[in-house]
Amino acid sequence: MLRLRNVEAGYGRLKVLHKVSIHVDPGEIVTIIGANGAGKTTLLKTIAGLLKPRSGEILFKKQPIAGCPAERIVFSGCALVPEGRQVFSTMTVRENLLLGAYVRYKRRQKSLVDRELERIYETFPRLKEREGQLAGTLSGGEQQMLAIARALMSGPELIMMDEPSMGLAPLVVKEIFKIISQLRDEGKTVLLVEQNAKAALSVADRGYVLETGRIVLQGPSEDLLENRDVQRAYLGRDLDSEIRL
Amino acid sequence: MSVELFFQYIVAGITYGIIYAIVAIGFNIIYNTTGIINFAQGEFVMLGSMIAISLTPYMPLLLAIILAVIITMLIGALIEILFIRWLDSPSVLRMIIITIGLSILIREVALAIWGENVRALPYFTGNEVSSISFGGVHISPQVLWVIGVCTVMVLILQAFFKFTMVGRQMRACAANREAARLCGINAKNMVTLSFMLSAGIGAVAGCVVSPITYSQYNMGTGLAIKGFTVAILGGLGNSMAAVVAGLLLGTIESFSIWIMPTAYKDAISISILLLILFLRPGGLFGSKEEMTLKEF
Ligand SMILES: Nc1ncnc2c1ncn2[C@@H]1O[C@H](COP(=O)(O)OP(=O)(O)OP(=O)(O)O)[C@@H](O)[C@H]1O
Ligand SMILES: [Mg+2]
Numbered sequence: 166m167l168r169l170r171n172v173e174a175g176y177g178r179l180k181v182l183h184k185v186s187i188h189v190d191p192g193e194i195v196t197i198i199g200a201n202g203a204g205k206t207t208l209l210k211t212i213a214g215l216l217k218p219r220s221g222e223i224l225f226k227k228q229p230i231a232g233c234p235a236e237r238i239v240f241s242g243c244a245l246v247p248e249g250r251q252v253f254s255t256m257t258v259r260e261n262l263l264l265g266a267y268v269r270y271k272r273r274q275k276s277l278v279d280r281e282l283e284r285i286y287e288t289f290p291r292l293k294e295r296e297g298q299l300a301g302t303l304s305g306g307e308q309q310m311l312a313i314a315r316a317l318m319s320g321p322e323l324i325m326m327d328e329p330s331m332g333l334a335p336l337v338v339k340e341i342f343k344i345i346s347q348l349r350d351e352g353k354t355v356l357l358v359e360q361n362a363k364a365a366l367s368v369a370d371r372g373y374v375l376e377t378g379r380i381v382l383q384g385p386s387e388d389l390l391e392n393r394d395v396q397r398a399y400l401g402r403d404l405d406s407e408i409r410l
Numbered sequence: 411m412s413v414e415l416f417f418q419y420i421v422a423g424i425t426y427g428i429i430y431a432i433v434a435i436g437f438n439i440i441y442n443t444t445g446i447i448n449f450a451q452g453e454f455v456m457l458g459s460m461i462a463i464s465l466t467p468y469m470p471l472l473l474a475i476i477l478a479v480i481i482t483m484l485i486g487a488l489i490e491i492l493f494i495r496w497l498d499s500p501s502v503l504r505m506i507i508i509t510i511g512l513s514i515l516i517r518e519v520a521l522a523i524w525g526e527n528v529r530a531l532p533y534f535t536g537n538e539v540s541s542i543s544f545g546g547v548h549i550s551p552q553v554l555w556v557i558g559v560c561t562v563m564v565l566i567l568q569a570f571f572k573f574t575m576v577g578r579q580m581r582a583c584a585a586n587r588e589a590a591r592l593c594g595i596n597a598k599n600m601v602t603l604s605f606m607l608s609a610g611i612g613a614v615a616g617c618v619v620s621p622i623t624y625s626q627y628n629m630g631t632g633l634a635i636k637g638f639t640v641a642i643l644g645g646l647g648n649s650m651a652a653v654v655a656g657l658l659l660g661t662i663e664s665f666s667i668w669i670m671p672t673a674y675k676d677a678i679s680i681s682i683l684l685l686i687l688f689l690r691p692g693g694l695f696g697s698k699e700e701m702t703l704k705e706f
Contacts, residue, residue: 247592251588251589255585365620
């Protein structure tokens with residue numbers, strides 16, 4: 166579905182990604198974990214077309230998309246739920262969702278929009294209750310739901326999420342991860358970026374570890390969960406002190 | 411002051427005020443989608459009326475106005491495409507210099523085409539001496555045209571932003587440009603569209619007000635200052651507040667003639683502008699935090 170080969174990207178003279186190669190197969194949940202500043206957001210922005218890669222190849226459904234503008238990439242079926250939600254705060258929940266369906270409007274599939282809206286409201290009943298409320302007045306968890314719902318309104322085959330659990334209470338995080346695995350059951354492909362490595366790996370099929378712009382580890386989620394380096398760095402297990410005991 | 415005179419001043423205040431409000435809304439539309447203050451906003455008003463005046467000998471008034479508005483909109487689009495579109499996140503200072511430069515350029519071109527002559531569109535109904543009397547208050551029918559057309563325009567604009575998909579797209583770009591792009595919206599086209607809209611409403615305002623205020627190649631400068639004052643007064647980016655602020659400034663100006671020489675009329679808006687910038691830069695109705703929440 167998605168394949169990156171030796172992608173390099175950055176801002177101005179600062180190079181953030183160094184020869185990143187990853188792939189995501191259809192129907193998978195793949196997670197990328199890494200510390201603050203590792204370049205996770207940069208990687209997703211590059212795939213989504215908000216940032217132009219310096220070099221390397223990005224294939225989506227076998228088509229090269231590297232350097233395509235963001236608005237074109239959404240149309241090809243690859244949506245991004247950006248870091249920090251980025252809902253249209255001055256607009257209502259419903260308007261946010263309708264804008265998410267812009268791709269469908271443009272394709273003159275208006276009847277599909279209404280049906281999709283129904284489906285979204287089934288998945289996120291809270292959004293239906295708050296349909297007429299300004300998105301900026303929603304709670305953090307609700308805003309995250311809205312951001313995910315808005316991306317889904319475009320009917321993407323691949324949905325990328327940038328730290329959907331950031332700043333949310335454990336119960337809400339659980340709800341969001343439930344929705345993510347639900348998406349896979351519906352046949353969607355998910356690329357999930359997380360700092361919450363434990364939660365991400367427990368829901369994902371495979372994972373990559375990104376460190377200072379380089380992929381340093383990859384493999385099935387179970388293997389990564391067992392990996393001592395991953396445990397030390399991202400799962401918060403202090404192995405050294407355990408040995409001393 | 412007699413009651414009739416009082417209302418005469420009020421009506422004059424509303425007439426000018428609503429024109430200022432339209433210019434301010436023009437500022438706001440472009441500010442909201444781009445963060446740019448387009449100092450060439452007043453020139454759109456001038457272009458609209460001057461083009462319509464040049465067209466009237468060849469066609470009916472209504473057709474001339476419609477054509478003039480369309481031409482001005484195209485000029486607005488052209489300006490955006492030639493001078494703004496290709497800039498990659500330019501600094502505020504650079505944008506100010508560019509738009510001020512554009513306003514000078516447009517004015518000079520207008521001077522070359524139309525000369526320094528003062529012109530005017532004919533009265534839409536009646537002529538300069540006809541008036542309608544409301545209980546002793548005499549109002550020129552053109553004043554009703556100005557107030558009516560501008561009010562309808564503001565209402566249509568509000569409906570456009572609220573209920574049409576294109577309007578929503580423009581608001582989405584204003585609220586969060588990157589997120590709008592992630593929805594598949596072409597943000598650059600929305601910017602072009604905002605220039606066209608601003609140019610269009612400015613041109614309409616220029617046409618309806620031309621019989622009363624007359625038109626000249628340099629009429630844009632004064633209007634831009636007044637419109638900018640109103641935009642700041644209402645809180646930059648807030649169009650409904652701009653209407654209130656416009657009516658307020660228009661009325662203050664109108665009553666000022668009563669207490670001081672007409673020559674000081676323009677000094678009033680500059681004083682208000684400076685005062686607001688010092689005391690309440692978020693506008694009369696806005697707070698600083700609201701400034702970050704841009705809305706049409
Ligand atoms: N707009 C920008 N301009 C310049 N440098 C940037 C920009 N955005 C990010 N960077 C730099 O790129 C590096 C990677 O940032 P990025 O946001 O991709 O990290 P991240 O892995 O998403 O971190 P976090 O977990 O905190 O979100 C950082 O060193 C950051 O300072
Ligand atoms: Mg990030």
